[in-house]
Amino acid sequence: xAVYLEAFRMVLAPDVIIAILLSSIYGLVVGxxxxxxATMATALLVPVTFYLSPIAAIATIISASAMAIFSGDIPGxxxxxxxxxxxxxxxxxxYAMTRKGQAELALGAGLWFSALGGIxxxxxLIVLAPPLAEIALSFSTFEYFWLALLGLMCATLVxxxxxxxxxxxxxxxxxxxxxxxxxxxxxxxxxxxNTDLLGGIEVIPALVGVFAVxxxxxxxxxxxxxxxxxxxxxxxxxxQWMLTKKYWRQMTRGNFIGIIIGVxxxxxxxxxxxxxxxxxxxxxxxxxxxxxxxxxxxxEAGASNNASLASGWVPALLFGVPGDTITAIxxxxxxxxxxxxxxxxxxxxxxxxxxxxxxxxxxxxIMIPLGIIMIRVASTVLRAPRSAILPVIVLCCAVGxxxxxxxxxxxxxxxxxxxxxxxxxxxxxxxAAMVLGIVMxxxxxQSFVTSLIKSDGSxxxxxERPVSSxxxxxxxxxxxxxxxxxxxxxxxxxPASAKA
Amino acid sequence: MxxxxxxxxxxLVILGSGTAYAGSLLPPVPGQxxxxxxxxxxCGSLVAICGLLIALRVGAHFEEEAEADFxxxxxxxxxxxxxxxxxxxxxxxxxxxxxxxxLVVERLGFIPTAAIIAFAVxxxxxxxxxxxxxxxxxxxxGVHLIFFKLLRVPLPDGLLPMxx
Numbered sequence: 111x112a113v114y115l116e117a118f119r120m121v122l123a124p125d126v127i128i129a130i131l132l133s134s135i136y137g138l139v140v141g142x143x144x145x146x147x148a149t150m151a152t153a154l155l156v157p158v159t160f161y162l163s164p165i166a167a168i169a170t171i172i173s174a175s176a177m178a179i180f181s182g183d184i185p186g187x188x189x190x191x192x193x194x195x196x197x198x199x200x201x202x203x204x205y206a207m208t209r210k211g212q213a214e215l216a217l218g219a220g221l222w223f224s225a226l227g228g229i230x231x232x233x234x235l236i237v238l239a240p241p242l243a244e245i246a247l248s249f250s251t252f253e254y255f256w257l258a259l260l261g262l263m264c265a266t267l268v269x270x271x272x273x274x275x276x277x278x279x280x281x282x283x284x285x286x287x288x289x290x291x292x293x294x295x296x297x298x299x300x301x302x303x304n305t306d307l308l309g310g311i312e313v314i315p316a317l318v319g320v321f322a323v324x325x326x327x328x329x330x331x332x333x334x335x336x337x338x339x340x341x342x343x344x345x346x347x348x349x350q351w352m353l354t355k356k357y358w359r360q361m362t363r364g365n366f367i368g369i370i371i372g373v374x375x376x377x378x379x380x381x382x383x384x385x386x387x388x389x390x391x392x393x394x395x396x397x398x399x400x401x402x403x404x405x406x407x408x409x410e411a412g413a414s415n416n417a418s419l420a421s422g423w424v425p426a427l428l429f430g431v432p433g434d435t436i437t438a439i440x441x442x443x444x445x446x447x448x449x450x451x452x453x454x455x456x457x458x459x460x461x462x463x464x465x466x467x468x469x470x471x472x473x474x475x476i477m478i479p480l481g482i483i484m485i486r487v488a489s490t491v492l493r494a495p496r497s498a499i500l501p502v503i504v505l506c507c508a509v510g511x512x513x514x515x516x517x518x519x520x521x522x523x524x525x526x527x528x529x530x531x532x533x534x535x536x537x538x539x540x541x542a543a544m545v546l547g548i549v550m551x552x553x554x555x556q557s558f559v560t561s562l563i564k565s566d567g568s569x570x571x572x573x574e575r576p577v578s579s580x581x582x583x584x585x586x587x588x589x590x591x592x593x594x595x596x597x598x599x600x601x602x603x604x605p606a607s608a609k610a
Numbered sequence: 611m612x613x614x615x616x617x618x619x620x621x622l623v624i625l626g627s628g629t630a631y632a633g634s635l636l637p638p639v640p641g642q643x644x645x646x647x648x649x650x651x652x653c654g655s656l657v658a659i660c661g662l663l664i665a666l667r668v669g670a671h672f673e674e675e676a677e678a679d680f681x682x683x684x685x686x687x688x689x690x691x692x693x694x695x696x697x698x699x700x701x702x703x704x705x706x707x708x709x710x711x712x713l714v715v716e717r718l719g720f721i722p723t724a725a726i727i728a729f730a731v732x733x734x735x736x737x738x739x740x741x742x743x744x745x746x747x748x749x750x751x752g753v754h755l756i757f758f759k760l761l762r763v764p765l766p767d768g769l770l771p772m773x774x
Contacts, residue, residue, distance in 0.1 A: 271673050272664070272670055273669050273672060274663045275664060275669070275673070277660055278622055278657060278660035281660060284653045285653045285657065288633070288649060294645050295636070295637065295639050297637070299646050299650070300650070323704055323708070327701045327702075327704050330704070331698065334735075497733075497742070498737065500731055501728035501749050502745075502749045504728070505727060505750065506753065509763065510757075512763065513763040516764055521708055521712050522709070525705035525708035526705075529702075529705050537612060537613055537618050538673045554649075558649065559645070559648055559649065563639070592669065
C-alpha cells in the first residue's frame, strides 16, 4: 500500500502535473499538423526531458505520444490528410463521414475510442508486466540475444516495404552502433582518428535527424497542405455512448489486436490501425458500407492504435526491446533517468512503475477534455502556415541535439542522419527498422559476444537452453516468413495463369 | 532522390564488405577468440548479402504492392510531382543550414545565426517578408528563452548577448 501512495505522491508533484499538461498540448498540436508525426514530436521532446525529474520526463513522453496519436485523426477527418501515419488507415472513412455532415461523430469517435483504447492498453501493461518479469529473471545472455534479434526481425516483418530492404536498413542501424569505443575490447573502432567519434554515434541526434530533419527536407518539395475550413461544431461526445453500445465487440477486438501488435517488438500504432481496420471490414455484417462514412472501422482502428501505444511499453520496460519507434525513444530516456529497463525494475523501482501506470491513465482521461478543446480550436490553430512552423522545428533540431552533450558534433550528426533518412525513405528503405537497429545495437553486440565467449566460440549453446531455443525458432521463422509467403503466392499464381 | 535498386544495392555491397574487412582486422579480446571484431564482421557480411539481393531485385514486388496501397489511400508519391533537377536541390537546404549553424554559431552567437536560419527556411517555403521577418525575429528569441533560460543549455552569446 505504501508503494501505491508513494506512486500517487510522485505523480501529484507540481512539476509532473505541469509536464503532463504542457506536453499534452504540445502533442495535440504537433500531431494534428500534417507531416509532423507522433514519433517526431517525441524525438524533439527528448532533449527537454534531460532537465526534468525522472517521472516528469517519462510523463512528458507518455502524454505527448498518446495525444499526438489521437490528434492525427483531426486533419484526417477534416482534410483527408492524416496528421500521423497511425491515422492513415481510416482517413478516407473519417473524411467520408465529414462529407456526410457527421464530422462531430467521426472526430468524437476518434477521441472517445482512443482514450478507451489507451486505458485498455494500460491495463494490459499492468496485467502482463509482472508475470513476464518473473520469466525474464531467468534469462541469460543467450535469451537476451535472441529476444533482441526477434525484436529486430519483427520490425522488418511489419515494414510496408521489401523485406530485404527492411533487413538491410536494420543491419545498417546495427553497423552505426559499431562506431566508437563502447565495444567488448574497448578499442576505438571505425573512428577514423576523430575524437568526436570515440563516444560513438549518439542515438538522440540520429533519431532527430531521421525523424525531424528528413521530414523538413520532404516539406521543401511537397506543396503546402490545404487550409482547414472554419466550421462550428455541435456536441462532439453526443453520439459516442450509442456507438459504444452498438460496436462494443469491435472496440474490444480492436483493443486486443492493438495490445498484441503493441507487445510485438517493432510493430507500432500505424500497423495496429491498418490490421484492425482490415479486420473490421473482414468480419463486419455490412462490409459494403466501409469507405462510405461508416463508423464501424473507425471505432475498431481508433481503439486499436492507442491500445498498442501503451502495450508497446511492455517489452521496453522488461527487456529494453522497444515495441515501436516511440518506445525506442522512451528506452533512451529510461536509461538516462536511471530507470534501466529490466525485470528488476519492478522490484527495485516499484513505485516508479506504478507512477508510470498512473500517468498513462491520467493522460488518457485528460485526453477527452483537451481533445474536445483541440477539435474546437483546430481550424484556427491549423491555419498557421508551414513556413512559420518549420523554421522553429529546424532551430529545435539544432539546439535540441546540441543540448544532448553540449557539442556541435551532435548538430552535424543530425544533419547527416537527416540526409540519410531522406534518401532511405525515398528509395523504400524503412527508417524505423534502422532506428531500432541503432537503439538496440549495443545490447545485441554485448549479448552476442558475451554468449560467444561463454560458449567458447561455439554456436550450439545458442540453441540448447529451452527458452532460447523457442526464441531462436521464432526468429528464424520471422526470417523465413516472407520467403514462404512469396513461394506460396508464386505457386498459387502459376496454376491460375496456366488455366488462362 | 529516387535511385535505382542497382545503385543502392551496389552501395550496400561495398559498404558491407568494407565494414566486414575492416572489422576482421581488429584484434580480439586478449585471451579470447572473439572480441570487437565479430560484430562488424557479421553485420558487414549480412549487409553485403542484402545489397546483392536488392541489386537483383529480390522482394521488390512487396514494395510495389505497398506503394499501390499507399497511393490508393490518398498518399502522394514524390516522383509524381513535376519538378526540375535544380528545384529538387532545395531538399539539401535544411542540412546545409545545420552545417552553417555549426560553422558560425560560435562566432556570431545563437540569436543572429538562428535568425538567419529561420529566415532562410521561411523564405524557401514561400513565406512573404511580412511573415518571414517576424518569424526570424521571434523564433530565435523563443527558442533561446526555453533552452538557455529555462533548461540552461549553454548557447553561445557571440555578437548579441541576451539580457537574461
